[in-house]
Amino acid sequence: MANAMESRREAAEFDTEFERLRERVTLADDSRESIPVVAPFTGEQVGTIPAGTEADVDEAVERARAAGEQWAERSPEERAAVVDEFHDLVLDRQDELLDVIQTETGKARLDAFEEVLDVASTARYYVERGPGLLTPTRREGAIPLATRTEVRHHPVGVVGIISPWNYPLALSISDAIPALIAGNGVVFKTAAETSVTALKALELLEEAGLPADLCQVVTGRGSELGEPLIDRVDYLTFTGSTETGRTVAAQAGRNLIDCSLELGGKNPMLILDDADVDVAVQGAIDGSFTNAGQLCLSAERIYVHETVADAFTERFVAETETLHLGVGYDWKTDVGSLTSEAHLEKVEAHVEDAVDAGATVLAGGEARPDVGPYVFEPTILTDVPESAELYREETFGPVVSIYEVGSVEEAIEKANDTEYGLNASVFTQDSILGREVAQQIEAGTVGINDAYGASYGSVDAPMGGRKQSGVGRRHGSEGLLKYTEAQTIAEQRTGPVAPPEPLPHEWYARLMTGLMRVLKRIS
Structure with missing residues (x-):
């Protein structure tokens, strides 16, 4: 109150x-x-x-x-x-x-x-x-x-x-x-x-x-x-x-x-079999529920290797259930409100449709009018079928789905199985493997052992989307x-680049051919 x-x-x-x-x-x-x-x-x-x-x-x-x-x-x-x-x-x-x-x-x-x-x-x-x-x-x-x-x-x-x-x-x-x-x-x-x-x-x-x-x-x-x-x-x-x-x-x-x-984006998070589960859980919390999921870079799909799936899921659900929902101007709230009634209705509709299609709610799944008029619980789903709207479409709320995979190759394939390509993340303790996987993901930015902060916060590096996630880049x-018109100004100091009179055109062509060969050797 x-x-x-x-x-x-x-x-x-x-x-x-x-x-x-x-x-x-x-x-x-x-x-x-x-x-x-x-x-x-x-x-x-x-x-x-x-x-x-x-x-x-x-x-x-x-x-x-x-x-x-x-x-x-x-x-x-x-x-x-x-x-x-x-x-x-x-x-x-x-x-x-x-x-x-x-x-x-x-x-x-x-x-x-x-x-x-x-x-x-x-x-x-x-x-x-x-x-x-x-x-x-x-x-x-x-x-x-x-x-x-x-x-x-x-x-x-x-x-x-x-x-x-x-x-x-x-x-x-x-x-x-x-x-x-x-x-x-x-x-x-x-x-x-x-x-x-x-x-x-x-x-x-x-x-x-x-x-x-x-x-x-x-x-x-x-x-x-x-x-x-x-x-x-x-x-x-x-x-x-x-x-x-x-x-x-x-x-x-x-x-x-x-x-x-x-x-838009439907951003994937890949948790490989050697991932530090604690680090991955924190990444999933940050990536899925920051700004109540109203973030273009949010993770909405988590592909976790089957050997760590149970441990990750158990800890992720437990941590999610400890998050503090709230409305107010103090610093205690972990997850705040959605921005409008219309957006709350969209998030609710996505979750209800997925559950009706066979998805299982592991955490959350409900609006919380007792906290605030547009508050929705941080929600984790599993068993989401391809027929569900949120399987492919951006929910843009505090909702994430978990999918088990049997290999790195399967995780990459599923991550790329989308029309979007804005952001992704990979969790692994092998830095070389992480970079190899990252470069195979069709996204404008990919974080390794981080959901989005490291890549977006690297202002010296370009940020933007691939495929249907946009064109152009901010940062760097x-x-x-991009906000300028490039102008080339060239001064010719020894006369025009053209056949001088009275040199025949054929001789000029031979001369310039020789010059091109010389320039290639000395460049």
Whole structure:
């Protein structure tokens, strides 16, 4: 009861904060309907957001483009200095951010803190590396010594970021940081459920020195704002479902703009016969139930070797049953709430369908309205038949299925038997074997003895999906340079690369053939 009382108190305080922050939403005029915002902790409305229109998108892109032209004139070092100051503000003011994130999403405070860490880590990396990535670089010219060639990177212009509700800080601001350092303006189309988190972060960015109007936020329904946004921006970053991602990619293709898409997953975890069972159990807890399973990188399929299956399953079930469910702003909760009633209904439907088809519930399996209106127990299933919807489709909740396998080869085959390829993990005490297995799994990231934190947290390495899990990459040099247009500038110092007069064309061809043979020998 104390948690519920605390949730209501904090939600009331959030209402005041919300009214102030919503003034940062870009609006072309004052006439529009509002969309209610519900706090998952209580199921009660805590405010409204404007239902944005195409005119709002026009206004947002126009403002971001105008501000971006001046921003691009600053040096990369100056732009990075603003993000550096933002890094410090995020850490200093994390309690304010955590309260807003939790109020909008219902997640546990530790899960909200992961978002703060992600933003700080991403900011630090691109502050340190971004200016160097944008420095003009010399490349090999057409003719050695005679040709001087360099590559420069220019901002694309305005970057549109369509962000989801499950990680409203990390999957909006962390994608914007490299775009800003690259010299672009940014327009966010935030999820209707979680717009205030991005608005709070924007407030901190501007406090750090980001020019007014450089980042814009439009709020409302994706079905009404997505298409006009893609029609007006110069690059589009989208995180969401595979179904919607296909639509986004098709429109971006028609407009001949580039895009990066992180989409759905049905991520496998492989537990080999030599795995440390305790390590594997902790990995399964983290991989399956972090953020109540509302994580694109979550493990939803566990393939465990038959020789360790009983020991692993017994300990995994026992540990899962000790997890503390809760709603509230303290640090005691292990598994928080799902974000909405609609999503709770989807998770319940997946589990009920699997059980009806013959699956066995080893732990959990029920909604817990006594804890919170959208809370669902951490759930472990076995004997899930292929006919069950959750066998192949992403549940995106605190639900995982265990399958026994008889060999490494079978585990790899089953792991790859999916249209998705976002994340995977392998548990083994043999490092060489772990890497050999990892490279055979068709996923953009693979962790060894870790569910997802090591791979996603390695910001210097690219992260993204294969197959139907997306295109493009965030993190690393790829995560910044995608927001630029590469330009090659080549200076020919000894006349044009063409037959000089009056040399006959045939002699020119012989001369150049000889030169190609020489260049091959000396390269």
